[in-house]
Amino acid sequence: MLVTDGLIVEIGKKVRIPNDSQVIDGRGKYLIPGLVDMHVHLLSDGDEYPDTIAEDELKVMVANGVTTIRFMIGTPEQLVLRERSGKAHIVAPVIYAASPHLTGKEQGNDFVVTTAEEAREAVRISKTLGFDFIKITTFIDAQVYEAAIDEAAKQNIPVVGHADSRFVGVERALMAKQQIEHLDGYLEMLLSDDAPMKGSISDLYVYNPENWKSLDYIDESKIPELARKTVAANPFVDPTQHFMKNTFALPRSEASIRNQPDFKFYPKAVQDFYIGYLKKTKINDVPLSQRKKWLDIRNKLIKAIYDAGGKIMSGSDTPEFLWLYGYSLHRELKALSDAGLSNYAVLEAATKIPLFFSALLIRWEPSKRANKRIWFY
Numbered sequence: 156m157l158v159t160d161g162l163i164v165e166i167g168k169k170v171r172i173p174n175d176s177q178v179i180d181g182r183g184k185y186l187i188p189g190l191v192d193m194h195v196h197l198l199s200d201g202d203e204y205p206d207t208i209a210e211d212e213l214k215v216m217v218a219n220g221v222t223t224i225r226f227m228i229g230t231p232e233q234l235v236l237r238e239r240s241g242k243a244h245i246v247a248p249v250i251y252a253a254s255p256h257l258t259g260k261e262q263g264n265d266f267v268v269t270t271a272e273e274a275r276e277a278v279r280i281s282k283t284l285g286f287d288f289i290k291i292t293t294f295i296d297a298q299v300y301e302a303a304i305d306e307a308a309k310q311n312i313p314v315v316g317h318a319d320s321r322f323v324g325v326e327r328a329l330m331a332k333q334q335i336e337h338l339d340g341y342l343e344m345l346l347s348d349d350a351p352m353k354g355s356i357s358d359l360y361v362y363n364p365e366n367w368k369s370l371d372y373i374d375e376s377k378i379p380e381l382a383r384k385t386v387a388a389n390p391f392v393d394p395t396q397h398f399m400k401n402t403f404a405l406p407r408s409e410a411s412i413r414n415q416p417d418f419k420f421y422p423k424a425v426q427d428f429y430i431g432y433l434k435k436t437k438i439n440d441v442p443l444s445q446r447k448k449w450l451d452i453r454n455k456l457i458k459a460i461y462d463a464g465g466k467i468m469s470g471s472d473t474p475e476f477l478w479l480y481g482y483s484l485h486r487e488l489k490a491l492s493d494a495g496l497s498n499y500a501v502l503e504a505a506t507k508i509p510l511f512f513s514a515l516l517i518r519w520e521p522s523k524r525a526n527k528r529i530w531f532y
């Protein structure tokens with residue numbers, strides 16, 4: 156395969172290799188396209204770790220084949236990284252950055268919005284600063300949310316993120332044509348009409364074992380209609396399924412965590428924090444059979460949305476819960492495959508679909524990136 160100026164120009168056995176090519180021996184290995192991770196954070200986003208480690212964090216992604224990312228809670232530093240990556244000043248993926256998240260309660264790196272005007276102002280500031288998307292998370296009143304959506308339409312900036320079932324809800328988020336992360340709020344939409352309780356098993360509500368009892372009242376016959384509604388509103392769905400599966404559905408012992416190939420890259424304080432947290436989280440009180448059922452329904456939702464014409468996108472929510480950059484995107488490919496997507500559909504979810512979704516924003520100019528030929532064989 157011959158690559159010139161960052162683009163594949165020829166594939167085959169009879170390609171004439173120009174003399175000045177850099178030659179890469181790929182015998183015994185696999186070559187796949189650069190992967191996209193649509194849900195990424197950095198350890199350096201927080202106050203505990205210095206911004207100076209960010210460039211190394213990005214290199215771990217590239218080393219794992221992740222060549223495009225979307226930051227999902229914006230910081231000013233990410234905009235600098237985006238620019239430096241765009242100019243090829245650093246070894247990093249192509250970067251998109253969502254805004255600091257709009258939330259009803261203070262949670263860090265946020266805009267706390269409790270009135271319509273605060274929401275509009277947060278959207279305008281985000282647009283002015285140059286963020287690519289508006290990120291919505293939790294605890295936002297419906298009218299405040301509507302104001303953010305209206306202002307984002309005026310400012311011509313897409314809205315992405317959570318659909319908090321206690322406040323906004325999936326119906327409203329779909330009406331707004333928001334791109335929804337994590338399948339937030341979807342299980343609640345499947346509760347039977349006469350369900351005696353309406354517990355949410357998504358977003359921050361997942362941590363309350365009581366809510367998991369609502370699984371007994373799920374009516375799976377509602378899945379195809381919900382999938383159709385989703386595709387009609389906004390077909391781009393980023394379920395972050397590996398994250399949900401491996402963090403909340405499958406059991407995770409301390410030994411299994413320490414055996415993960417990516418564990419050793421975390422600072423000790425982060426390792427200790429999550430190991431301690433995972434030992435005492437109340438999710439451990441939820442029976443494994445319930446957690447498995449939750450995973451099965453999420454899998455069915457993903458497959459149904461795909462079958463209805465949905466555009467599934469891969470996102471890992473790295474580096475939360477000791478799931479590191481790149482390693483976790485590979486886990487996401489496996490999770491989407493386990494949900495019933497074909498290998499081709501999985502590769503699309505990690506390449507052309509998220510790139511298409513971001514197409515209007517692309518600032519990558521191949522001719523400025525590289526000026527050489529590479530021959531892979």
Ligand SMILES: [Zn+2]
Pocket residue numbers: 194195196227472
């Ligand atoms: Zn996230």
